[in-house]
Amino acid sequence: MTKILVLIPKLRGIGGMETVINEWIDYFNSNESKFEVTFVAPQGIENISRMHTGKRVYIKKPLAWLNLNRIHGFLDVLKLLVFSHYDIVICLSVPLLKACAIIKLFLGRKFAIVSWFHFSLNKIIKNSDEIFLNMCDFHLAISSGISEYLFHHGVSKDRIGLIYNPSGNLHVSKRRDVYSKNWNNGVLQLAYVGRVLWKGQKNLQFLLEGLTKFQLPWRLRIIGTGPKSDLYLLEQYVQIHNLTEYVSIKGWQANPFELVTDQMDFVILTSEYEGLPMVLIEAIRRGIPVISSDCPDGTKDVVSPENGYLYRVRDMTDFIHVLNTAFYQKKTFSYDIVRNSGSKFDTSKYFMRVEKALKQIDEVHEC
Template sequence: MGIKKIFLVSTLLRGRGGMESVLRIFSEEMKRRGISVRIIFLGVFKKRKHDLNWLHGLDYTILFPNYPFKDPIRTFIENKRLMKIILEEEPDACIALNNAAIQALWSLKKSGLPIVIHSWVHFSLNILHNIKILKKADHYLAISSGIAREIESKLNVDPNHIDIVFNPVILTKNRIPKPKHGTVRFLFMGRLTEQKDPQLLFYALENLKGEWRLDIVGDGHLKEQLMKIAEEGGFLERITWHGWQPVDPWSYVQENIKNVSALVLSSRNEGFPMVLVEAISRGVFCISTNCPTGPEDIICEENGVLTPVGNVEAMRDKLQSQIDKNEHSCTERSEIIAHSIDKFSVDQYASRILKILEKAKQRDNDD
């Protein structure tokens, strides 16, 4: 029997996050295995808001990119077209990436469409609106242990209907070495927004002793506030602002920054922070807040350290420890770090999720 065709249903994504990276890796690996993946988007396309470059080469459909009417007319017509596509193409699995997608698929199922709704949300339930909609799913793909616990406790879902899949990462052989000597270099990669809490990092940088620099690959509306904090703290000249790198930020780091002592994640919450596994796969040590959810599944003794969310002093201590150690580039150490996340390899991930989808399909056929 097996899985031959998968539909991913979602509202339009901005095109600049870890979720987009996961969907591309997922789609390309399934294609390599002879399985087609089609991404179907709900909602209105807005050029200023949505960057579609990440979808290049993928099979995707925006149901009504410029449809003029608002809810509930738009929703009704979108659902009709979605049902038509599902009936015509008969996917083996329908996976919803957010509440709106779950609601749309549930409406079709309620109308008689025989589908199993898999929920694959990429954020902690603590930040999602109207989480009761998630209860309309039949099965849950949890990208972290924390999200699995949240689904079970907050939605009262039978744990037999929850599977932890993590997220896939391409385990590159490219390594980003530490500086050979001298200044410690910290790297922040991500959006400069409240969720990522770069303010925590900047306040922690105040009063650090020793030679250090911070490279920021990313952009966002908090940049001016961060520059003010750095200026008042007397370390603005230690920061290099590289801006958003839309194509391949890690290639940019390797070509332009070259050496990294540690990547820093200061987030208040995550779903499964891909930036951590991407850094670790390149042999980069990580300092991360133990935010809900994800870091606890990724960070271990071999590859990094965790700090409490929002705790400036704890973050400062971990940064200072890196400066005090000032360990130089070591090939053996980089390899130990890189291999600490082999369980997140694309191959293991794809085999894991296909086994889960096949089991759900078989169970549905038996019913």
């Protein structure tokens, strides 16, 4: 039995990365596999209520003092790698990767180090980090953009496994063939699902500014939460520009897609960068078309002419053009075609790719 340790960074507990980790926990707890996988979050996770449990899952609340939490986390990793035997160690952050590489180097351990990053590498990898990328025995890439980044920074293709992300166990209660009933109201109905960040990655400022310039009828439903300062800026913008009739802010929801009803024409994302946005995968697997920025990494793996539209990042003219196209062509999307366009993200297909990659790592490590 090959023993694998998955090291999870400090997380909020409510995002897409946590959703994928939960899928791994469920899969390796309930399916026969030659891999025994242990999950550890050495610095804890803020909201552990959404995290799944199992006999090899060790997730705690983080300590209040940040520096003590970091030290405690490093000591936990050190203890795990010194006193337990693992064949493969999968790291989900650069600091965890560095810690494992240093421990392996100085203590002479034989485990294989694997990266599994969920963010755009252009944003999280510094020049000084590239040496650690090449110290990895293998990389699990969640998007073609991440795979290409690794290859162009010296990682050979045989050390990269493109696995994408899973769509999860979706509960689609009814078909969206009711399009014709809902889409004749002459309004473009949009839903934003995710972290509320006014500037930076999610760039809701761009979304709201674009919609205020859009000349056709629209409505926007925002489902998610974020820092108080960002929520304040969003609410202020809505009030100052008299958009309360057009923008509804629903806050964080445990099951956000329950509010993305059949009356929503598109799920929209205006991010400046992504790893592989789970929200787009979850939308198309429910038959809901999408509009998204064409990020350097993951969005082009999800969005196609069959299921929605891409616009150039930070290009307002192109964004308005896409909104106009979406308004007039929204009735052309087929529920079945949109759903099937995301079939490669089916959980069963996803774990076939994961198992294949892990077997490849195991074979190389045994050699």
